[in-house]
Amino acid sequence: MEQKEEISQEVEAQEAEPWEAWEGKLVKYSLLIGLAALAVLGGLVNVFILS
Amino acid sequence: MQTVNMDFIHDGKRWIARTENLEVAAASLEELDGRLREAIKARCEPESGSRVKVNMEFDYSTIPHWMIQYHPYYIYRSMEFDY
Amino acid sequence: MAQEKRWYTGMVSSEDWWAFWIGLFFVLVGILAGATGVDLSGWVIDFPKWTNISNSLAPDRTGLMSGISSLLVSYVIFTIATCIGAKAMKMDMKKYFWSWTIIFFLSVICYVLSRNAYIQATSIERAKYGIDWSLSIGGAHYIVALFVGLIIGNLAPKKFREFLLHGARPEWFIKIAIVFLGCKLGMKVVDATGFALELLLVGVCATIAAYMLFWPLVYTFARRTFNFSREWAATMASGISICGVSAAIATGGAIRARPIVPVMVSSVIVVFAVIELVVLPPVLTYTPWFQEPMAAGASLGLTVKTDGADAASGAITDQLMRTRALEELGVQWEEGWITASSVMTKIWIDMFIGVWALVLAMLWLYYVEKKPDEKVQKMEIWWRFPKFVLGYFIAWILVGVLGLTVIGGEAMDWGIHPFESVARHLFFVLTFTSIGLVTDFRKLAEEGMGRLAMVYGLSLLIIIIPIGWALAWIFHHGMMPPLVSG
Numbered sequence: 001m002e003q004k005e006e007i008s009q010e011v012e013a014q015e016a017e018p019w020e021a022w023e024g025k026l027v028k029y030s031l032l033i034g035l036a037a038l039a040v041l042g043g044l045v046n047v048f049i050l051s
Numbered sequence: 052m053q054t055v056n057m058d059f060i061h062d063g064k065r066w067i068a069r070t071e072n073l074e075v076a077a078a079s080l081e082e083l084d085g086r087l088r089e090a091i092k093a094r095c096e097p098e099s100g101s102r103v104k105v106n107m108e109f110d111y112s113t114i115p116h117w118m119i120q121y122h123p124y125y126i127y128r129s130m131e132f133d134y
Numbered sequence: 135m136a137q138e139k140r141w142y143t144g145m146v147s148s149e150d151w152w153a154f155w156i157g158l159f160f161v162l163v164g165i166l167a168g169a170t171g172v173d174l175s176g177w178v179i180d181f182p183k184w185t186n187i188s189n190s191l192a193p194d195r196t197g198l199m200s201g202i203s204s205l206l207v208s209y210v211i212f213t214i215a216t217c218i219g220a221k222a223m224k225m226d227m228k229k230y231f232w233s234w235t236i237i238f239f240l241s242v243i244c245y246v247l248s249r250n251a252y253i254q255a256t257s258i259e260r261a262k263y264g265i266d267w268s269l270s271i272g273g274a275h276y277i278v279a280l281f282v283g284l285i286i287g288n289l290a291p292k293k294f295r296e297f298l299l300h301g302a303r304p305e306w307f308i309k310i311a312i313v314f315l316g317c318k319l320g321m322k323v324v325d326a327t328g329f330a331l332e333l334l335l336v337g338v339c340a341t342i343a344a345y346m347l348f349w350p351l352v353y354t355f356a357r358r359t360f361n362f363s364r365e366w367a368a369t370m371a372s373g374i375s376i377c378g379v380s381a382a383i384a385t386g387g388a389i390r391a392r393p394i395v396p397v398m399v400s401s402v403i404v405v406f407a408v409i410e411l412v413v414l415p416p417v418l419t420y421t422p423w424f425q426e427p428m429a430a431g432a433s434l435g436l437t438v439k440t441d442g443a444d445a446a447s448g449a450i451t452d453q454l455m456r457t458r459a460l461e462e463l464g465v466q467w468e469e470g471w472i473t474a475s476s477v478m479t480k481i482w483i484d485m486f487i488g489v490w491a492l493v494l495a496m497l498w499l500y501y502v503e504k505k506p507d508e509k510v511q512k513m514e515i516w517w518r519f520p521k522f523v524l525g526y527f528i529a530w531i532l533v534g535v536l537g538l539t540v541i542g543g544e545a546m547d548w549g550i551h552p553f554e555s556v557a558r559h560l561f562f563v564l565t566f567t568s569i570g571l572v573t574d575f576r577k578l579a580e581e582g583m584g585r586l587a588m589v590y591g592l593s594l595l596i597i598i599i600p601i602g603w604a605l606a607w608i609f610h611h612g613m614m615p616p617l618v619s620g
Contacts, residue, residue, distance in 0.1 A: 015363065016357065016361045016362055016363045016364075016367075017363060017364055019357060019358060022501065022502065023353075023357070023364075026350065026353075026497070027350035027351075027353060027354050028350075030346050030347075030349060030350035031346070031347065031350050031351070033346045034342075034343055034344075034345070034346030034347035034350075035347070037339075037342045037343040037346060038343040038347070038605070038608070041339035041342065041343060041609075042339070042343070042608050042609065044339075045335070045336050045339050045608075045609050046608075049332050049335060049336060050336075050609075050610075050611060050612050050613065054138065056137055056138055060393075061392050061393050061394070063394070080390055080505075081503070081505065084505070084507055084508070088507075106138050106139070108137075108139065109387070109393070113393065114383075114393060114397065115397060116299070117299055117302075117572050118379060118383065118396075118397065118400055119149065120149045120303050120304075120305040120306050121305050121378070121379035121380045121383060121400070121440070122150075122379070122380040122383040122384055122518070123144050123148040123149075123150055123151075123517065123518070124139075124144070124387070124517065125383055125386070125387045125393060125396075126387040126390060127139050127387075127511065127514070127517070128390075128508055129508065129509050129511055130507045130508045130509070131507060131509065132507055
């Protein structure tokens with residue numbers, strides 16, 4: 001229980017690492033893939049299944 | 052290639068890897084791996100140029116019981132130490 | 135002591151595999167019944183709507199036995215099946231057996247009482263039951279079971295609450311029910327419509343887009359707005375964007391986070407999943423989403439985390455929307471399709487977690503933390519793959535192929551219906567009760583949880599729900615549940 005409280009407090013106190021370039025790339029490429037998937041798959045689904 | 056299978060846990064402060072006759076603890080996994088490499092060298096005396104494979108499975112029973120139904124395991128590490 | 139992990143590790147020791155074994159066993163019993171004409175499946179207990187309580191229990195096959203006998207036979211058979219699984223998983227058998235028994239009969243009581251015709255009968259059914267008014271609350275049994283579970287899980291004495299957790303296995307029960315649901319899609323193949331396949335295809339498309347949009351946005355939000363460290367942000371982003379607790383554990387493991395991280399994130403996930411489960415079904419039913427029932431179902435798969443809460447919210451929405459459609463439009467949609475839509479998107483999300491965990495593990499170990507001694511195992515995709523999904527697809531294919539060929543559609547329906555329909559509903563109710571029991575609202579009051587809960591709640595409201603709704607509509611608009619024939 002004590003340990004749990006200590007760790008709960010750690011959530012408040014934890015120090016974040018600075019944002020790094022690779023994180024920006026990860027986010028950017030994920031979003032690009034997501035948007036591309038949305039455009040391509042959305043288009044295909046609307047033309048071939050939902051229309 | 053020699054293989055060592057170990058359990059490991061986190062006690063809130065340290066990672067602890069253990070097998071029947073070996074226990075190593077450290078604050079970070081990086082540190083743990085370094086200590087483990089040395090402990091295996093001392094305990095198993097691997098030949099120079101040999102490779103030891105270490106499999107480490109996180110002891111899932113230390114995760115709250117209600118969570119276990121959601122996913123089959125937490126961490127399984129596979130490492131190879133060259134001596 | 136640890137052993138080297140193999141492809142078959144967990145086949146007899148994990149809940150996921152035991153959902154596969156138990157679900158598929160009963161599906162095979164149903165198929166065998168259909169193939170041979172021997173009534174191996176008609177014993178399953180059903181809970182018809184009633185005005186006289188003596189009519190509140192009945193076996194699926196009318197006249198096979200009395201309602202009470204059917205209840206007891208169902209209890210004994212499902213108890214044996216789950217106890218075998220519990221034993222193999224090395225649970226405390228005595229505690230499991232008694233807590234399962236309490237949860238089973240508690241669920242039965244909730245189910246029976248809320249199937250009263252004054253509560254559930256639609257206006258069209260009133261004459262059939264000889265009543266002149268009713269509340270027309272479709273799915274009241276789910277809601278009642280959930281609230282009874284929540285009351286006990288939050289207000290009962292601590293010892294009793296903790297004791298019941300031994301048998302409260304919402305994920306296990308819902309995964310068994312989802313394997314049964316696979317039969318429903320198989321029967322749709324037998325009916326020669328491409329609807330089930332279309333649902334499968336649009337589900338995977340929506341999921342790919344959702345995955346790749348949700349995760350980076352939530353990760354950035356947690357890191358940059360709330361200043362969380364990477365291990366917290368990544369675990370939380372997966373938990374909220376992907377498949378809840380399962381994703382939090384998989385991601386925490388992949389990035390080698392301390393176990394406390396997924397444990398705390400998971401505590402928040404289950405509480406929010408219940409809030410969504412209560413709020414979203416009525417919101418979807420009584421807004422313009424009612425015009426798009428299949429998209430509404432899919433939206434739940436994309437926004438409600440944990441399989442149990444997703445399927446449960448799909449089931450409530452299914453009941454509420456079908457009741458409204460019957461009352462206001464005079465059309466009778468087939469039961470289970472809105473639920474199937476919510477489950478389909480969720481199943482794809484579940485399947486991708488292994489791939490995403492592998493990607494994150496490679497990124498973290500080889501690029502971020504640079505651990506040259508450690509090798510990422512490609513087998514992680516398989517180890518983290520939800521095995522009950524295999525049961526769902528095998529049930530679908532077996533019922534579809536055998537129903538179309540050697541057994542025939544009518545015989546297959548006769549054999550499989552008790553599991554595909556009534557046993558599935560029973561396991562849904564068990565899931566609702568169990569979700570209530572495992573959801574502890576006090577967790578949010580614990581120190582440190584406030585910040586996690588705030589990031590989680592805001593991510594849901596700002597990112598997950600708006601984008602999830604948009605994607606569900608884009609990929610499912612215009613799809614309608616099949617109408618009841620005849």
